[in-house]
Each structure stands twice: as C-alpha cells, then as structure tokens.
Amino acid sequence: MSLAIKEDAARSRAAALLGPAGPGVGNKEIRFTVSTKGSGVGPEATRRLLRLIDQERIVGRLELVETLGLRPDPEHSRRSLADAWQEALEALPSDWSDLVAEIELDSSADVDRAAVLCAPINPMQLSTGRPGFRFRCASRFGYGASAGMVGRCLARLDEADITGRVRITRVLSDVQPLGTQGATFAVGRRPS
Numbered sequence: 001m002s003l004a005i006k007e008d009a010a011r012s013r014a015a016a017l018l019g020p021a022g023p024g025v026g027n028k029e030i031r032f033t034v035s036t037k038g039s040g041v042g043p044e045a046t047r048r049l050l051r052l053i054d055q056e057r058i059v060g061r062l063e064l065v066e067t068l069g070l071r072p073d074p075e076h077s078r079r080s081l082a083d084a085w086q087e088a089l090e091a092l093p094s095d096w097s098d099l100v101a102e103i104e105l106d107s108s109a110d111v112d113r114a115a116v117l118c119a120p121i122n123p124m125q126l127s128t129g130r131p132g133f134r135f136r137c138a139s140r141f142g143y144g145a146s147a148g149m150v151g152r153c154l155a156r157l158d159e160a161d162i163t164g165r166v167r168i169t170r171v172l173s174d175v176q177p178l179g180t181q182g183a184t185f186a187v188g189r190r191p192s
Contacts (some may be wrong), residue, residue, distance in 0.1 A: 001046075002032040003053075005060035015061065017052045022047065031065065044107050081154040084166045089147055090120045092171060099171040103154070104132040105137040121145040132164060134139040 003018075004029060005011040015025045021032040021041040035044045041049070051063070081103065088101070105121070108131040115123055115133065122145065123133030136144030139174055147154075154166060 001032055002063045002065045003032075003060050004028060004063070005058060010060075013056065014053050014058050017056070018049050018164045020028055021116065022051060044109055074166060080158045081162075081164060081166050082151050082158055085147075085151050085154050088166065088168050091171050092168070095174045096171050097173060098142055099137050099168050100134060100143060101150075101166060101168045102132060102134050103157075103166050104127060104130050104165055105162065107131065108162075110162045110164075113160060114157055114162050117160060117162070118153040121150050121153050134169075 003014060005014055011028065011030065015023050015030050018030060018032055021034070023030045023032040032041070032046075034041060034043055038040060053060070054129065092099070103114070103118070104126070105111060111125075111131050118133060118135070119136045121137070123135050126132045126134055135150070137147055137149065138144040138149050157164075
C-alpha cells in the first residue's frame with residue numbers, strides 16, 4: 001500500500017501512527033505491506049491504524065500498489081461453517097462419542113459477536129492467540145453440546161456473515177462412561 005501525504009509534518013506523524021506496519025517513508029509517500037498470511041500487519045489492524053490517521057485529520061491518498069497471489073472469488077471460495085461441520089462429522093467413525101473442536105475466525109473483530117451466537121455450545125477462547133473458540137461436543141450423552149446444536153450455532157455465524165474454519169482436534173470413540181458425565185480431554189496442562 002502507498003499513502004501519499006503532501007505535508008512533511010503530517011507525513012511524519014502518519015508514519016509514526018503506522019509504526020506497527022513497519023512503513024517506509026520517501027518521496028512524499030509512506031509504503032507498507034498488509035498480509036493475510038500472518039507475516040505482517042493484517043487487514044483489521046491496518047483499518048485500525050488508518051482510523052487513527054483519520055482521527056488526526058491527516059489528508060492523504062491511499063493506493064493499492066501491488067497484490068501477490070490470486071484473490072479468491074468470495075462467492076465461490078467461501079464455505080459455510082455449518083457445511084464444514086457436517087463434512088467433519090461425516091469423516092468421523094460411526095461410534096464417536098466425545099470430541100473437542102475449534103472455530104478459528106477470519107477476523108478478530110468478530111470474536112465478541114461470535115461468542116454470543118455460540119453461547120449454547122459453551123465456547124472457550126483459543127489459547128493459541130488466534131481469534132476463535134474451542135468447544136466440546138458429545139454424540140449421545142456426556143459433557144458437551146449436541147452435534148445438532150453445534151450445527152445450529154455455526155449456521156448462526158454463517159447468517160451473520162462471520163467467516164472462518166471449523167476443525168475437530170480430538171475425538172474419542174466408543175466411550176461408555178460409568179458414573180461420570182463423560183471423557184476428560186487434557187489440553188496442555190488443563191482438562192478441557
């Protein structure tokens with residue numbers, strides 16, 4: 001990206017505000033890179049930094065200089081979370097009883113809204129630093145939401161245009177708990 005600003009003082013201040021993006025300053029413009037692959041500042045962080053520049057009423061012209069890689073067509077490449085959940089369930093053995101899964105969101109701006117929409121599945125924030133949640137699901141009995149409830153919560157995210165990925169991280173088959181609610185999964189040092 002290139003941000004052209006005519007005034008030297010304003011350009012200097014804008015470069016300071018864009019500091020987390022590692023900008024380069026020269027010839028009346030500021031250049032910086034936005035990445036969706038985690039190698040630099042992401043689109044949401046860039047929006048926040050540009051809002052700071054707007055709040056200081058710094059006038060400039062923002063321009064896309066170059067893109068690397070192909071941009072997927074959002075109509076064709078976007079897969080619904082509810083469909084991804086059904087596909088993940090179909091890949092499981094027929095006698096699965098308990099599982100732990102994760103919803104990784106594409107944008108950290110969606111975390112709060114997604115947590116409200118997924119409240120029935122008791123979402124727990126990911127410990128990896130990525131935006132999203134971990135949850136438990138039980139096939140017939142035990143601790144965790146039912147597969148149908150998970151599907152409905154993911155459909156709510158789809159309806160709210162909250163995008164991401166869902167994946168099953170741990171699964172147990174043919175567990176018959178006796179005198180307990182179900183299996184205990186140890187994730188890191190704490191049971192999940």
